[in-house]
Structure formats: structure tokens, C-alpha cells
């Protein structure tokens with residue numbers, strides 16, 4: 377055990393219902409659940425559809441596109457792992473499928489003059505460890 | 521059709537803990553107990569009279585044990601800072617139906633000093649830990665800030681308008697010796713304060729304090745034998761529509777719309793009849809959104825509604841007259857302190873303190889918001 381390792385960010389631990397989502401993100405081919413009974417997409421993953429309570433749910437590839445529905449620029453965080461990276465953008469992304477997902481916006485300055493509600497974005501995959509990858513988003517056309 | 525409360529239940533005692541603000545030598549449970557003891561004494565009631573127990577933050581089991589109370593009605597509804605306003609609704613129902621006679625609602629939180637508080641960690645496979653925490657959103661401030669940017673984009677709400685709320689609330693705090701922050705501030709001070717989470721600066725955010733609070737209710741009939749001018753409960757409403765901010769159905773609307781409509785309908789009062797509004801102010805934006813949701817102004821017009829010092833002392837819309845969570849006291853779940861101030865204003869406790877007292881206050885709305893704009897409780901109270 378090293379005493380000098382950098383502070384660690386908390387990473388998601390999948391449960392049996394959410395595991396297919398996290399596995400798909402690790403493969404860099406994000407999938408979303410869709411309800412076969414009512415046709416609606418669902419996020420976060422559930423065992424029962426929140427729209428109609430059916431459990432007839434199927435995984436489908438996500439388009440990986442959407443827009444910024446809302447955002448905030450973080451200047452302070454109690455966890456040193458995050459505090460070391462401020463300012464950064466946390467955004468609520470409305471995916472083309474209609475569901476919303478919290479994530480980070482990358483490839484753009486953490487500046488309210490640059491980040492806009494309604495900005496079109498696309499998914500990028502950030503490997504946090506050998507085991508865990510997070511879906512993040514960048515403005516469409518951004519090179520990062 | 522819900523049966524109304526019709527003023528059959530009254531608040532007969534309110535109190536804070538012996539000290540509030542920075543109280544590093546008092547564990548959270550004792551903050552509950554101190555406030556409970558003072559509120560009962562104010563009402564002229566004894567511990568033995570209490571047969572209904574309501575709290576959030578700790579279990580009613582712990583509270584009952586600590587105070588030596590064996591209730592016949594117990595309610596630990598815990599939906600964040602709105603819980604205590606919702607407890608008023610539940611206590612009123614219980615009292616009206618004879619399930620208990622004297623209800624004690626308490627709160628205590630060592631929010632600043634963290635003495636005797638439960639651990640904050642959540643399980644790594646919880647839904648929050650999987651779908652929000654990894655992206656570094658500081659909670660709860662990041663959630664409110666994010667909702668606010670959506671309102672700014674949809675309705676053109678400005679940071680200057682948000683700042684008006686902080687400035688007017690601070691003016692009220694200058695009149696309250698119990699308030700932690702009492703130096704006047706300007707809109708520029710708010711805009712230029714240290715950025716916390718865009719669009720919020722430090723002065724858009726509530727304090728973090730140590731404090732307890734308590735409220736005692738009984739039937740209006742029994743209230744006649746109590747020591748204080750009773751304050752009647754006329755209408756109540758409650759609701760919630762999400763837990764995680766990323767699951768909020770609409771970023772610019774929340775459960776206050778439902779709780780407010782139901783409370784106003786039950787009370788049978790109009791907005792323009794109210795003398796005082798106590799609106800949970802975890803952040804400036806919480807207030808702006810709540811005023812719209814409760815129907816004090818049209819959707820998107822909250823910014824204009826609070827501008828020009830309209831909610832400040834001497835303004836046409838007295839609001840958060842204790843200095844609020846922004847400047848007086850906010851241990852974490854502020855709702856009970858909004859109730860306490862409304863009751864004191866309606867009893868005219870500040871009658872000898874000039875503009876601190878809202879003149880001829882007869883009717884007040886108290887609104888609590890919990891979680892990340894998750895839950896809402898509204899109560900309409902009247903000088904009996």
C-alpha cells in the first residue's frame with residue numbers, strides 16, 4: 377500500500393439490475409433499457425418500468441447523442457479528488473431517446489460563456505480504472 | 521374530497537434549542553430535547569401530556585427514549601427539510617381524529633459541529649453512488665444550482681434577481697439577535713462573493729449551523745387552557761416527485777405546486793390575504809421557484825416578483841422575517857424554524873420591536889422543501 381497515492385474518486389459499483397448498462401459502457405457501446413409494453417426508454421436501469429410497471433424490458437444500443445438540459449460549474453467539492461480538478465462541468469444530458477442522465481461535459485471550457493443549455497453533445501468514454509468506464513459527453517464537433 | 525382541518529387544531533408552543541449557531545458542546549439529540557422542553561414550558565404543558573411524537577433525522581424511538589415519552593401515535597416521516605411542515609399535517613389529522621391529544625414535533629441537528637450525527641456515507645451500489653456521485657456533483661448545492669441554470673435558460677432569470685433574495689433576507693436578519701449573519705449586504709456583494717457552484721456564490725447558499733427546534737400542537741379546544749395565544753392550522757398539503765436530481769420530472773417545477781394548491785384549497789384563503797410568507801431558503805433559487813410554484817406569481821416571473829426589495833422589511837411582501845436559512849440559522853433541515861417564526865409573528869411576539877413585527881399579522885403560509893427539490897410541505901396558519 378502506497379502512502380503517496382492520489383486521492384481516489386468514488387466509482388460506481390453495479391448491482392444485478394444495472395450491470396448490463398455498466399458492461400455496455402465499458403465496451404464503449406452504451407445501451408439503454410426500453411419497455412416492450414409501453415415502448416418508452418428508461419434510465420437509470422430498473423427491474424420494472426416506471427411508466428407502466430411492466431417487467432418486459434429489453435436492452436438497446438443508445439445513439440449516444442443528446443443535448444445539455446441543465447448544467448452547473450463546480451468550484452468547490454469536499455472530496456479532494458474532485459476539488460483538485462475544479463472548475464469542471466456537471467451536466468444533465470437529455471439523450472435523443474428522451475431519458476436524462478447526469479454526467480460531465482468535457483471538451484469545453486468550464487465557463488458559463490461557453491456552456492449553454494440546449495448545446496448538442498455526444499458521448500465519450502472515460503476509462504477510470506481497468507474495470508470501470510464512465511460515459512461523459514462533449515459538444516458535437518469538439519475535438520477532445 | 522378531503523375533509524379540512526377547519527382550524528380545529530392549534531400550535532400552542534414553539535422553541536429553539538437553548539443556543540443555536542455554533543454549539544460544539546451539544547450533541548444533536550440534546551438539541552431536540554432542549555427545544556422540546558422549552559416549547560412545552562411555553563405552552564404550559566408537561567412532558568406527561570405528550571402522546572404524539574413526530575421527528576426526522578433521528579428515529580422517534582431514540583427521541584422517545586431520550587425524553588421519556590411513550591407515545592400512542594408515532595410518526596418518523598423523513599423526507600428532508602420539509603418533514604416538519606408535513607408533521608404538522610399528520611399531527612393535525614391525528615388530533616382531529618382523537619388518536620392523540622398533544623403532539624410534539626422536534627428537530628435537532630449538529631450540522632456545523634457534527635456532534636452525535638449519523639455517518640454520511642451511502643452504499644457504493646446505491647443508485648446515487650452509481651448514477652450521480654461519480655460525476656462530482658456536490659450535494660445538495662450542485663443539484664439546486666443545476667436546476668437554476670435551466671430556469672435561467674427558460675425564463676431569463678438573472679443572478680441579480682436571485683441576489684435580491686439574499687439581500688432582503690439579510691435585512692431581516694439584521695433585526696434578529698439570534699441570526700448568525702447580521703451585516704447588511706448588497707446585490708454586488710452576492711455577485712462578487714466566492715463562487716461555489718455556478719450560478720451560486722457563497723451568499724446564494726444557506727448557512728450550516730447547529731440548532732434544535734420544537735413545535736407543540738393540540739386541539740383548539742384544549743389550546744384555550746394553554747399559556748400562549750394559539751395559532752390555528754387552516755390548511756396543509758404535502759407531496760414529492762423524485763429523490764435524485766437527475767430523475768426530477770421537470771427542472772423548473774416541483775412538488776410545491778401540489779402541496780401549495782392543496783393547502784390553499786383546504787384553508788379557503790386567497791394569496792392576497794396572507795400577511796407573511798415563510799419560504800424554505802436553502803438557496804436563493806429555492807425561494808424564487810417556490811414562490812412561482814405556490815402561485816404568488818406566474819411561472820417564470822419569480823425573479824421580477826422578488827426584485828426591488830419587495831420581500832425586505834417595509835416591503836409589500838414580508839418574507840423570511842427571521843433572516844431565513846440564508847442568514848439566521850440552517851442546521852441542515854430548516855423547515856421547523858420557518859414554522860417557529862410564523863407562529864411568533866402571528867402571536868405578535870415582536871410587537872415591541874418596531875418593523876421586526878409584521879403589522880397586524882393574522883395569516884401566514886409556511887413552506888418546507890426537502891432533499892434536492894424533492895419534497896414539499898405547505899401549511900397555512902392563522903392567529904386564532
Ligand SMILES: [Zn+2]
Nearest residue numbers: 411414425428
Ligand atoms: Zn412501460
